[in-house]
Amino acid sequence: MRKLTFSGGIHPDDTKSLTAHLPIEEIAPPELLYFPAQQHIGAPPEIIVDVGDSVRLGQPLTKSEAFVFAPLASSVSGTVKDIGLYLHPNGTKVPTIVIENDGLDTKAEPLNTKTLDELSPKEIIRLVREAGLVGMGGAGFPTHVKLSPPPEKVVTDIIINGAECEPYLTSDHRLMLERAKDVILGTQAVMKVFSLGTATIAIEENKPDAIAAVSEEAKKVSGIRVAVLKKKYPQGAEKQLISAITGRQVPSGGLPADIGCVVLNVGTTAEIAQVITNGTPLYRRVVTVSGNAVAEPKNQLLRIGTPFSYAFSQSGGLTEPPSKIIMGGPMMGIATCSQDVPVVKGTSGILALSEKEAPWRNESACLRCGRCTTVCPLGLVPSALTAYAKLKDLEQCEKYHIMDCMECGSCSYVCPAQRHMIQSIRWAKSELQKKRAAMKK
């Protein structure tokens, strides 16, 4: 089979062997769980429970009338202990609901009792919204919004993203291997929503067992093909994936729907199947707990709201003070300074990296070696962007298409001078956004 890919990109050591062979292990929920009220990109949520209320597993905690919104469900049954500001993995203190687990897992009414055949496309979209599904690769964009593009954008290609190109992470890998049926059923639901007869599930070549498992299930239904991708980072980035599969480029500043594509993560797809078959909203997810500072790296099935410290304790604790604690993968994940932050919908991994894995080095002068430009999957000139960002020359940054940067980190990774390019680019991007917002007013 021809292996598909994009231009640019890097080949970091994927370090997946720490957990790739380990089956998903279901972890019993802890006593106290923390639910940051907003776990999606979009409208702010309204908290609909009060301190002292008793809640059931799957009961919604937030609501909003807005379209771009994903409700949040309790992942255990128990009592609301507190509603206040708690630390989020991203480093800010956000409104959070604290729930004391009663250990009974009393379930709320199921969201769905019909089968996929009985559901209409509209009902599927409503179910996806009620289940609170968001992009589980970490972006947190509400899935039902992706499933309902404006009428003038005709979707022709459905791509299910099982690339999992981030080093260390194996949660999608194990999920495809162990829950291939769910992945296929979810894909069929998405095909039904868009009334399309075909869909592509894209998997990187370094997961042959997952490719085999998903292909096996795909054979049983019609229209779903499995595409094998080259192992390269960032193969799972939306634009790069679309380019590898269809050969088309998402226009600068545009969305996949502009060229008739919709891309969903495999984890999200499997959750769509879950809500259809079990009627449960998104309340738990597979999280890769890994890194050399973790005693026993594992793929854990964790309830949303579980503190990182609890996840580490289920992996035998930490063997050394970690140099970095990261939510997500090492290339695009967020570093956090505390273990007392909860698993959210977008937590694909929790990494405790040792000093050796994630060394801190000071940046030295740019040599203009051009490695960053060669690897940039978006055809940008990261060295120039960094230089202009440091000069605070936002106009030149814009001219060099800084807003197209997806912050994949390939440039910083290859830089022999250890330039903190993504940091500089992020700063300039946020300044530009502020400037644009100010101009609108």
Add this chain to the structure above:
Amino acid sequence: MADKLPVLSSSPHIRTSRSTGGIMRDVIIALLPALCCGVYFFGFRALFLVVLSVISCIGFEYLWQKLLHKPSTLPDGTAAVTGLLLGLNLPVTTPWWTMVIGAFVAIIIAKQLFGGTGHNFVNPALCGRAFLLASWPVLMTRWVLPFETGFFISPDVVSSATPLAILKGTAEGELPSLISMFLGNIGGCIGETSALALLLGGIYLVLRGVIRIHTPLSFIGTVAVLSFFFSSGDLGATESMLYHIFGGGLFLGAIFMATDYVTSPITGKGQIVMGIGCGVLTFVIRRFGGYPEGATYAILLMNIATPLIDRFTKPKTFGTTKKGGAKYAKK
């Protein structure tokens, strides 16, 4: 465990193990065959001059950063590489004090005055050499044949002709055999005569991913094509081509100088433009200019053109058209 907090920083959290110092170490390793050949052909004095050049470059950089209270960049190895290249780019007859002045020009004037590592707009070693060539043209062109030099150079040393000067007709002499040209058994600068040794170094650099093949290939290729079609003297086309590519500083320049990161374009396309530009200028100077050899000035001129080349060979941003707009009209 609470005594040490984890580091908070922007992603990515893992980095390549490749460093500036490591790259410079590779360049030094790649130059060792050329240095060995130089010492073999031109004797102990060659080694003395190269070592002096390296020490002077490191010394000047150290002094500059000490006096200006700047953080030391000596560990990155760029000063040592500049010293090595400068030493290899001068004839063995060069007086020691000239070598030190060359190092001063390279490190202080060409590099540090413009902001140090990464900010010089011309190759420091070549700038040092060009300065010496312009200031002491006679001292800088006292070529001797291999195995004919002692440690001390007498002031009335007899200058022999380099193959390129014979080709040009500005000097009398017998052209050496092509095999001598390839091995380096000819008159010339310490490190430039052995095409074989330089080629070995070049292959090492390409395999280690330090340089890309674009510039050396297009540089040497351009000179080869031009000297094939505009042959020198009464030589046949192929012979003229071989003398031109093995003669002078072409290999040293194409592999080690024109590929200098700081002063060459960053994209593959730009590097090919750089190579072709260097090739054309080298040949024009050799054939029509006043000097028998033109690689130094060709590279320096193309160094100056690098920002311009970079601007015109900027890669196409993903999802844009050639004009820079979004690929599809947005609704």
